[in-house]
Amino acid sequence: xxxxxxxxxxxxxxxxxxxxxxxxxxxxxxxxxxxxxxxxxxxxxxxxxxxxxxxxxxxxxxxxxxxxxxxxxxxxxxxxxxxxxxxxxxxxxxxxxxxxxxxxxxxxxxxxxxxxxxxxxxxxxxxxxxxxxxxxxxxxxxxxxxxxxxxxxxxxxxxxxxxxxxxxxxxxxxxxxxxxxxxxxxxxxxxxxxxxxxxxxxxxxxxxxxxxxxxxxxxxxxxxxxxxxxxxxxxxxxxxxxxxxxxxxxxxxxxxxxxxxxxxxxxxxxxxx
Amino acid sequence: xxxxxxxxxxxxxxxxxxxxxxxxxxxxxxxxxxxxxxxxxxxxxxxxxxxxxxxxxxxxxxxxxxxxxxxxxxxxxxxxxxxxxxxxxxxxxxxxxxxxxxxxxxxxxxxxxxxxxxxxxxxxxxxxxxxxxxxxxxxxxxxxxxxxxxxxxxxxxxxxxxxxxxxxxxxxxxxxxxxxxxxxxxxxxxxxxxxxxxxxxxxxxxxxxxxxxxxxxxxxxxxxxxxxxxxxxxxxxxxxxxxxxxxxxxxxxxxxxxxxxxxxxxxxxxxxxxxxxxxxxxxxxxxxxxxxxxxxxxxxxxxxxxxxxx
Numbered sequence: 001x002x003x004x005x006x007x008x009x010x011x012x013x014x015x016x017x018x019x020x021x022x023x024x025x026x027x028x029x030x031x032x033x034x035x036x037x038x039x040x041x042x043x044x045x046x047x048x049x050x051x052x053x054x055x056x057x058x059x060x061x062x063x064x065x066x067x068x069x070x071x072x073x074x075x076x077x078x079x080x081x082x083x084x085x086x087x088x089x090x091x092x093x094x095x096x097x098x099x100x101x102x103x104x105x106x107x108x109x110x111x112x113x114x115x116x117x118x119x120x121x122x123x124x125x126x127x128x129x130x131x132x133x134x135x136x137x138x139x140x141x142x143x144x145x146x147x148x149x150x151x152x153x154x155x156x157x158x159x160x161x162x163x164x165x166x167x168x169x170x171x172x173x174x175x176x177x178x179x180x181x182x183x184x185x186x187x188x189x190x191x192x193x194x195x196x197x198x199x200x201x202x203x204x205x206x207x208x209x210x211x212x213x214x215x216x217x218x219x220x221x222x223x224x225x226x227x228x229x230x231x232x233x234x235x236x237x238x239x240x241x242x243x244x245x246x247x248x249x250x251x252x253x254x255x256x257x258x259x260x261x262x263x264x265x266x267x268x269x270x271x272x273x
Numbered sequence: 274x275x276x277x278x279x280x281x282x283x284x285x286x287x288x289x290x291x292x293x294x295x296x297x298x299x300x301x302x303x304x305x306x307x308x309x310x311x312x313x314x315x316x317x318x319x320x321x322x323x324x325x326x327x328x329x330x331x332x333x334x335x336x337x338x339x340x341x342x343x344x345x346x347x348x349x350x351x352x353x354x355x356x357x358x359x360x361x362x363x364x365x366x367x368x369x370x371x372x373x374x375x376x377x378x379x380x381x382x383x384x385x386x387x388x389x390x391x392x393x394x395x396x397x398x399x400x401x402x403x404x405x406x407x408x409x410x411x412x413x414x415x416x417x418x419x420x421x422x423x424x425x426x427x428x429x430x431x432x433x434x435x436x437x438x439x440x441x442x443x444x445x446x447x448x449x450x451x452x453x454x455x456x457x458x459x460x461x462x463x464x465x466x467x468x469x470x471x472x473x474x475x476x477x478x479x480x481x482x483x484x485x486x487x488x489x490x491x492x493x494x495x496x497x498x499x500x501x502x503x504x505x506x507x508x509x510x511x512x513x514x515x516x517x518x519x520x521x522x523x524x525x526x527x528x529x530x531x532x533x534x535x536x537x538x539x540x541x542x543x544x545x546x547x548x549x550x551x552x553x554x555x556x557x558x559x560x561x562x563x564x565x566x567x568x569x570x571x572x573x574x575x576x577x578x579x580x581x582x583x
Contacts, residue, residue: 074472076398103475113470117488127474182474 022047022220023190028082030063030072037063039244050221052235054228060244061224065192069105070098106183110195112175114167121163124149127186145185153181154211173204193223209234232256240264341553349554360547364555366522367536374532375506377441382448383498390456413450418510420447425514437530440516444505455497459490492573499570503563509534533559
């Protein structure tokens with residue numbers, strides 16, 4: 001049973017911004033069985049911004065991210081309480097399908113996950129096949145969409161001559177950018193990145209970071225990272241989580257130069273975590 | 274007093290280290306030859322064990338070739354069995370019969386087995402899955418003669434005659450648990466991350482299962498299926514009560530049909546020397562058939578895309 005209190009005060013972070021947020025969590029709780037790993041989290045993300053979620057391991061930042069496109073519920077025994085508003089609609093409302101939500105809110109994981117049975121082209125086109133048959137793009141349109149997605153993911157030049165070869169032959173960094181291209185191919189409004197550079201070498205990490213920076217004008221990005229320098233480099237706003245709670249959510253500059261909460265300060269100055 | 278041992282220990286530490294190092298190199302020199310000897314002995318023993326493991330197969334193949342190769346000719350594959358007393362003839366009907374039975378068994382065993390395996394892998398902890406997994410293991414260990422009697426009771430007795438269909442279904446029932454468990458194991462090898470990636474793209478559950486998970490596991494499943502086919506192709510016991518065997522040409526599913534293993538059996542216990550040679554030849558052909566299927570399984574695993582590729 002979902003309990004929503006509409007009279008609750010708006011978060012201070014939201015009040016400071018007059019625009020309607022693109023995606024917003026409201027008193028969100030996430031459970032694995034009986035354990036509550038996300039506790040009463042509310043925050044909103046503006047269109048076209050990069051938001052970083054930081055915090056120590058096990059603080060619930062990945063789980064929070066997975067609640068935003070209804071991936072959390074795919075784990076047996078996991079459930080969500082509260083609301084996630086996307087374009088003003090609660091994605092957990094009974095009439096909303098999880099599949100539709102995930103089509104508009106793309107996700108990239110910690111480890112690259114190219115489909116091993118598919119070619120590079122088919123990997124990028126994989127998401128395009130989920131729409132109803134009559135809305136499905138033709139072969140030619142698919143080729144165009146694949147090319148555009150690979151260009152947006154800064155991978156086109158490296159793979160344009162071997163689109164029909166296996167995707168697992170690519171390097172780890174290329175595979176991760178392929179996964180970003182695959183998520184971008186369906187033109188999602190929001191892109192969720194769950195520690196996308198955790199398994200990459202520094203050079204590949206830099207490429208992915210540059211990519212995030214370039215994509216910010218086209219798609220709203222929320223990135224989970226345990227790398228504070230990364231959060232400082234690429235995000236507009238940063239959320240700090242601790243033990244399932246959202247401790248502080250503010251412009252990145254403010255979080256790293258003048259944190260309001262002593263726990264945030266303790267974490268970013270390296271006293272724990 | 275309590276302060277005394279500490280400086281002593283610290284002072285002695287480098288000396289201890291040096292003596293440890295000396296001891297180490299001394300012991301290395303002393304035991305190097307011994308360790309190498311033990312290593313060589315153990316490696317030798319594993320080679321011996323491997324040799325003993327494949328020895329029966331080598332003996333069987335050698336024996337079959339020696340006894341049966343002379344009778345394996347073109348006519349063996351194309352001609353019908355010769356009447357008793359006449360020489361020559363072949364086992365065309367039994368070879369075709371085995372083919373029919375295996376195809377029937379596959380039509381029953383593969384879809385049900387793969388479907389059940391997919392279910393077990395997807396619903397890992399459901400009570401029904403646990404029950405199905407257990408029963409599937411029990412069925413796997415069931416003596417094939419029991420399965421034959423069961424098939425006779427269900428499919429032969431009510432119709433009052435033996436039939437190829439009954440034989441095919443009996444072999445199919447044997448294949449189900451083999452294919453089920455092989456499919457489940459192969460699907461479990463597919464990383465959960467792949468499943469999540471598909472779901473995050475907006476794939477529905479069934480599309481994720483069939484389009485990504487099953488497809489990724491396919492080379493392994495094909496291998497498991499071919500191993501199951503090879504296994505039932507050589508079964509005799511379930512067929513004694515069902516397909517029964519046939520001295521004549523028959524491809525009708527409702528009539529008794531010949532099969533290589535049964536033909537080998539009846540020829541081997543017959544009193545004619547010529548038939549004995551034919552039985553050896555039949556055994557050689559059956560072994561060759563199983564060998565070809567296993568070889569196909571190896572190649573299926575080595576597909577370019579997929580988990581099985583190396």
